[in-house]
Amino acid sequence: MVTINQDLYSRGGIKVAQPKKSRTNVDIYGKSYTIIGEESTSHIRHVTNLVDEKMREIHDVNQSLDTTKLAVLTAVNTMNDYIKLKEEIEVLQSLLEEKED
């Protein structure tokens, strides 16, 4: 999980062995974020650039939306794409299983 400004692993004062994490400063739709994650800095920049692009795309067709609604709608669209891919994966997996029989 990509997180921000806080280390999920050190919650509640419990210290556990943790994978090495990167801290990446990015700008998304004009605001600064520090993203902390196990992913590489270049991966995080790739992900956040896609979110920034998607927010701008949605803004272009919904110019009256405030930034919060724009961000929520970006999350909704991305979740929709995610679920579609999940369905696609299920189809591919059953095709593979058929081939293996």
Place this chain on the structure above:
Amino acid sequence: MVTINQDLYSRGGIKVAQPKKSRTNVDIYGKSYTIIGEESTSHIRHVTNLVDEKMREIHDVNQSLDTTKLAVLTAVNTMNDYIKLKEEIEVLQSLLEEKED
């Protein structure tokens, strides 16, 4: 694409034949949205419930974030999951191609 409060297909005054669209009123993190899309109302509710849950999860570990940052971070996390699935699909597709050879 799921959209909100506006019909993407009627941009710029050009009218084209369009699939039947549903309008679904949902609440996400305490705000109301009208989601317009080709997807069924139940699919849209499923997607928006997942976004709402994810926002609450991230809020639980980052209680100081304002709603905009929370929504952006939700989009970032979902995009990260999406990209990982995309990579998984590529692996499955090449496995399938190998089997077909």
